[in-house]
Amino acid sequence: MQLSQDFIISFVILSLLFFVAMILWFLLAPRLGFKDLIKRFVLWDILCGLKITGIEFFKRKKTVQFPEEFTPKSARFRGLLALRRYPNGEERCIACKLCEAVCPALAIKIESEVRSDETRRTTRFDIDAFKCIHCGLCEQACPVDSIVLTDESNYTLDRKTQIMDKETLLAIGDYCEDKIASNRAEDDDYR
Amino acid sequence: MGEIYFFIVTVLKSLLVILPLLGAVAYYTLLERKVIGYMQARVGPNRTGARGIGQPIADALKLLFKELLLPAKSNKFIFVIAPILSLAPAISAWAVVPFADGWVVADANAGVLYLFAMTSLGAYGILMAGWASNSRYAFLGAMRSAAQVISYEIAMGFALVGVLMAAGSMNISTIVNAQSGNIFHWYFLPLLPMFVVYWISAVAETNRAPFDVAEGESEIVAGFHVEYSGMGFALFFLAEYANMILVSILAALLFLGGWLSPFEGVPVLEGLLEFIPGVIWLLLKTGFFSFLLLWLRATFPRYRYDQLMQLGWKVLIPVTIFWIFVEGVLILGGVI
Numbered sequence: 001m002q003l004s005q006d007f008i009i010s011f012v013i014l015s016l017l018f019f020v021a022m023i024l025w026f027l028l029a030p031r032l033g034f035k036d037l038i039k040r041f042v043l044w045d046i047l048c049g050l051k052i053t054g055i056e057f058f059k060r061k062k063t064v065q066f067p068e069e070f071t072p073k074s075a076r077f078r079g080l081l082a083l084r085r086y087p088n089g090e091e092r093c094i095a096c097k098l099c100e101a102v103c104p105a106l107a108i109k110i111e112s113e114v115r116s117d118e119t120r121r122t123t124r125f126d127i128d129a130f131k132c133i134h135c136g137l138c139e140q141a142c143p144v145d146s147i148v149l150t151d152e153s154n155y156t157l158d159r160k161t162q163i164m165d166k167e168t169l170l171a172i173g174d175y176c177e178d179k180i181a182s183n184r185a186e187d188d189d190y191r
Numbered sequence: 192m193g194e195i196y197f198f199i200v201t202v203l204k205s206l207l208v209i210l211p212l213l214g215a216v217a218y219y220t221l222l223e224r225k226v227i228g229y230m231q232a233r234v235g236p237n238r239t240g241a242r243g244i245g246q247p248i249a250d251a252l253k254l255l256f257k258e259l260l261l262p263a264k265s266n267k268f269i270f271v272i273a274p275i276l277s278l279a280p281a282i283s284a285w286a287v288v289p290f291a292d293g294w295v296v297a298d299a300n301a302g303v304l305y306l307f308a309m310t311s312l313g314a315y316g317i318l319m320a321g322w323a324s325n326s327r328y329a330f331l332g333a334m335r336s337a338a339q340v341i342s343y344e345i346a347m348g349f350a351l352v353g354v355l356m357a358a359g360s361m362n363i364s365t366i367v368n369a370q371s372g373n374i375f376h377w378y379f380l381p382l383l384p385m386f387v388v389y390w391i392s393a394v395a396e397t398n399r400a401p402f403d404v405a406e407g408e409s410e411i412v413a414g415f416h417v418e419y420s421g422m423g424f425a426l427f428f429l430a431e432y433a434n435m436i437l438v439s440i441l442a443a444l445l446f447l448g449g450w451l452s453p454f455e456g457v458p459v460l461e462g463l464l465e466f467i468p469g470v471i472w473l474l475l476k477t478g479f480f481s482f483l484l485l486w487l488r489a490t491f492p493r494y495r496y497d498q499l500m501q502l503g504w505k506v507l508i509p510v511t512i513f514w515i516f517v518e519g520v521l522i523l524g525g526v527i
Contacts (some may be wrong), residue, residue, distance in 0.1 A: 010524040053490040104315040
C-alpha cells in the first residue's frame with residue numbers, strides 16, 4: 001500500500017518535471033518545431049553523418065599504390081621530349097628549324113650544317129627542359145615526326161641535366177620508341 | 192618485510208597495466224590512421240611491415256631521435272614538466288580501473304572520484320604547456336582547453352552521479368557487479384540520456400574531434416603543443432591516447448556492464464558463451480567505444496567555439512540535471 005502510494009506520487013512528480021522541462025525547452029529554442037526538437041534529442045543528424053562514413057568504411061578504396069601501380073594515361077599525354085629515328089637507324093630530323101620557330105617558350109636551340117652525304121643535319125639540338133612548357137607545338141610543326149613528346153611522366157631534372165642535348169634526346173627516343181609508335185598508332189585516326 | 196613485498200607486488204601489478212596500455216596506445220594511433228583512411232576511401236599507412244604493422248614503432252623511433260627544442264623566451268622549467276604532468280595523471284588514472292572481478296591495482300572505495308580528479312588534472316598539463324611556451328597560438332589553445340574542460344567536467348560529473356545513484360557505490364567493481372543480469376540490466380538503458388551526455392563530454396574531455404578546439408589544426412596550428420618537438424610532443428600524444436582509451440573503458444565499465452557477458456541468464460546462449468573470460472568482453476566493449484571515437488573524428492567538422500560552450504552549458508547540463516531528478520523519482524518508486 002505504502003509503495004503504490006509512493007509510486008503514484010513519483011509518477012505525478014515525474015510527469016510534472018517532464019512538463020516543466022518541455023516548456024523550458026520551447027522557451028530556450030523558440031524557433032524549433034516539435035519535429036526538429038525530437039530530431040535533435042535523438043541525435044538524428046549525427047547518426048546520418050555516421051551512417052555515411054560507416055558505409056564508406058566498407059567501400060572499395062581508391063588508392064593507387066604508386067611505384068607499383070600507375071593511373072591510366074592518354075595516348076596523347078605530353079611528357080618527356082624525345083627525338084625519333086627511322087627504322088634503319090637514320091635520325092629523322094632534317095634541321096628545318098620549324099620547331100625552334102614555333103616554340104613559344106624559346107626552349108629549343110638548333111645549329112645545322114651539310115653532312116658528307118649532302119643532306120642537311122643538326123650539329124646541335126638543345127632543349128632547355130626548364131623553359132619547355134610541354135605544349136606540343138614543336139611536335140605539330142615537325143614535318144618528319146622527329147621531335148615528339150613521349151608519355152613518360154616519371155622523371156626528374158636538375159641543373160646538371162637541365163639542357164637536353166641531341167644525344168640525350170635521341171637516347172630517350174630509342175628507349176621509348178615502342179611506346180611512341182603504339183601511342184601514335186592508337187591516335188592515328190584523329191591526326 | 193611485508194611492506195617490501197606489498198611494494199614489489201604493487202609495482203609489478205602497475206607494470207602489468209602500464210606496459211600493455213602503452214602498447215595499446217601505440218597501435219591505437221595506427222588504428223586511427225587506418226580507420227580514418229578507410230572512411231576517406233584511402234588505405235592508410237601500409238609501407239612499414241605487412242599492412243603498416245610497423246608504423247607505430249617507426250613513428251616512435253622518429254620522435255625519439257628528433258631534436259628537443261626549447262623556445263628562447265619560454266619558461267624552461269614549466270615547459271619541460273608540462274608534458275610529464277599531462278601524461279602522469281592519464282596513466283595513474285588506470286590504477287582504479289578493474290579489468291575483471293578483482294583484477295585491479297587499487298580497489299579504491301572512491302574510485303570514481305579518484306578517476307574524476309585524475310582526468311581533471313590532465314588539463315593542468317595542457318594549461319602549463321600553453322602558458323610556458325610563450326607563444327600566441329599555444330596560449331590560445333591552452334585557454335580554450337581550460338574553459339572547455341571546466342564546462343564539460345560538470346556535465347560529465349552529473350552523468351556519473353547518475354551512475355552512482357543507480358549503483359549506490361563509488362567503487363567501480365561494485366558498480367559493475369550491480370549491473371549483473373543480461374544486457375537489459377546494464378545502466379545504459381535506464382540512464383540513456385546520461386550515457387549519451389557522458390560520451391559527448393568524454394569526447395570533449397579528451398580534446399578530440401569534433402571538440403578539438405584546443406588543438407584546432409586549421410585555426411591555431413597545433414594549439415597548446417605547437418612549440419613542442421620530439422619526445423615532448425610524443426608525451427602529449429601518449430597522454431591524449433591513453434585518455435581516449437580510459438574514457439572508452441570507463442564507458443564500458445559504468446554503462447555497459449564491464450566484464451559481464453551480455454547473455455547472462457539467457458537460457459542457451461549463456462552456456463554456449465561461458466568459455467569467454469570477462470576481460471575479453473570488457474576489451475570488446477572498450478574496442479567499440481575506441482572505434483566510435485575515431486568514427487566521430489572521421490565524420491564531423493570541428494565545433495565553433497561558442498557553439499561548443501553553448502552545447503555544454505545550455506544543453507548537456509540541463510539534460511543531466513533533469514535526468515537526475517527523474518532517476519531519483521524512479522529510484523524512489525523502486526523501478527531501478
